Amino acid sequence: MSSIVSAVDLKIGYSPSTILANIDNLQINEGEIISIIGESGIGKTTFLKNIAHLMKPISGKLLVFNSSSHPQRGSIGYIPQKLGLINHETVYFNVLEGAVCNQSIFRSITGFHEEKVVDAVKDSITLMDLSHKIDEPIKYLSGGQQRRVAIARTMAQGPKLILADEFLSELDDKTANNVWNIMEEYVKVNKITLIIVEHNIKRAKLANRCFKLEKSADYFSEYAGISFFYNKQIENLRTDTLDKETEQHLQSSFVRYNDTQDKHRKRTTWRGLLPLLEEALTKNQK
16 A cells, blocks of 8 residues: 655644644555544644645655655645635636646647546536536535535546545535545545545544644643544454454553553554554454
8 A cells, every 4th residue: 555645753834933733653545535633723724735735844754645846736636725716707617627737738728628628527516416507607606515616626636635624614414425425435436545624523533544633731742743533444343353362452552542642652552552453454354
């Protein structure tokens, strides 16, 4: 499984004097859906912007597609909180703007688009249930509809990595669930990676793994750190496939991990958990 995003001793913020968070060790792999939670202003959006190369890290190592260089044009799709749609243009035009990210500058300027690009636009609009609004100007759509246009725009782009900042906000529960299911299938079929910032814990736990940005309990820590919060695969783990001693060890280690606030102890406990988890997950797959 190839690494899509990796961070080591990464400090993010607006300047060396305004560091928001320190991400000491994080790896996100191809095909994963990752959610990031945390209180407002803790650095969640800033982290996404660093991954998208819209901001530079203060220090540390951040690799995207195993490189610190600017990624290939169109390889990252970004759904920001402020959608950046063109209000007087139609749904079709706005989604097309995303699709042409992978085209040459010449094709983008001349408006000559390949058939597959047009198909990608229409397919994305259909997936977001907006076909009946395809010729409607953005300014006449509801907030939820506009958000779906932004999602369709990113899907039409065909990126390898999607960064989504509160992308389900303004959607009612039914629509949000539908959109989530579509995105989950899109990730699976296209073998891409999705990283979302989400304030809704229930939605955040739909991801494969969830991480929390939060201020450390360590008195000497001035900024937030990132910690493991939830793993869907572990949550659904059947421990009855393990012997009693291993099961008890696994459960007690999770208790220690959740109880400790010291990041170094947390890391040590997690390393001790990994062999047990690998054994349990292997047995669950049989």
